[in-house]
Amino acid sequence: MSHTVRKLFFNFEKEEQWLNNMAAKGLALTEYSLARYVFEDSAKGEYIYRIELLEDGIKGAKSVEYLQFMEEAGVERVPMNKGQVSYNKWVIFRRRASEGPFIIYSDTDSKIMHYRRIHRLWISLALMELIIGFLNVGLVAMDYISIVSNINLVMGLMLIILGAAFLLFSLPVRKKINKLQSDKLIRE
Template sequence: MRKYKFFTNFDEEEHWLNDMARQGWRFARKTPFGYEFESAKPENAVIKIDYRSFKKQRDFEDYCALFEDSGWEHIAGTKSTGHQYFKKIGCQGREDIFSDGDSKAGRYKRLSDMWAALACSFVPLLAVLISTGAIDPGVLLDLKALYYTPGLWELSGAGFWRAFLFETPFALFRGVFWLIIPIMIVIYLYFASKANRQYKKSSE
C-alpha cells in the first residue's frame, strides 16, 4: 500500500508511522512522493528518524551498526537519501536514538542546510538563463510577444481561434515554464526556514 504524505516535522512523521504500525501496516520504504507499507500483524512499534547523509558506503554501514548495537534496527534509508529510519528492537533499545537534546535538534539543522543548498543550486542556473537571453522576464508584461504566428493578431473569427488555441500551449511553455525555477527556489527556502525554526525551537 502506498500513502502520499509530506512532513517537515520529524516528531509528527514518527507518530504517524507508529500509528500505521498499530493499524497493521509495516513501513517498508520512503519514496520521493510518499511511503510504502506492507500488511503485517499490528504492533506497538517505536520508529525514530534521523537525518544524515554520507559520502562513503563504509561510513553509512558503521553508522547503522552503531545504532543496531544500541538496540535500533535500520529499516529504511540509504547513504544518500538523508532520511534514516530506525525501529526499536524488542525491549533492549534505549527510549530514543538520540543521547541528548542537541543531537536530536541537529537533524533539523542538517535538513535546513539541505533545503538551503538546493535553493542555492538553482540561483546560478536562473542567472545564466537570464544573462544569455534564454529567458526574458519582460515577456510577462507583453504576453502577445510569446506568439510567433505571423499576423495572428490581425486574424478574426474562427481563423484566429484556431491559430490562437494551437499556439497557446507552446507560448505558455516559452513564457511560463521557466517560472518553475524561481518557484522552486522560494519553496526550498521556505522549507529551509521552517526546518531552521524547528531546530531553534528544539535547541531551547
C-alpha cells in the same frame, strides 16, 4: 498482506508521526522510496519509527559505522526500494516497541546538529533552484535563444517558485534550531 501507500512529506517529523500512527493501526513499514511506502500487516503498535538525515550518504564511512552501531543497539534500518539511489542520506529506523522508548537524540547538541543538517539541505536545494531559475529568466531577458525563450521563461519561473518553496520549508527547521539553542542557554 502488502499495502502500498503513496504520500509525499516535506517535514520529517510529520512523516515520522504518520509512520508511528500506521504502526499503531497494525501496519509495519517494509520498504520505502520517494512518496511510496510499502506496509505489511503486523501486531498493532509493534514498532516505533524514527527518521534521520545522515551526515554522509548511506555508503559513507561514518554512516556505515553509525548504521552498524544502530543495528547492534537493536534498531533496524527499513530498506529503501531497490531502485532508489544508494547515496541517499535519509534513513528510516524502527525498533520493537516492546524494547522500550526509542529516541535517537537525547541531548540538545545532537538535536541541533540534526536540524542544522536538514536546514542546510533545504537551503542548498533552494539556492540551486533559484540560481538556475534566474539564469533561465536572464537568458530570456537577453534574448539569446529566441526560439525557446518561452520555455526558458516558464522553466525559470517554475524553478524560482520551487526555490522559494524550499526556503519556506527551511523556516520551521530554523525556528527549531533557534528554540533549542535558547533552551540550551537557559539550562546552562
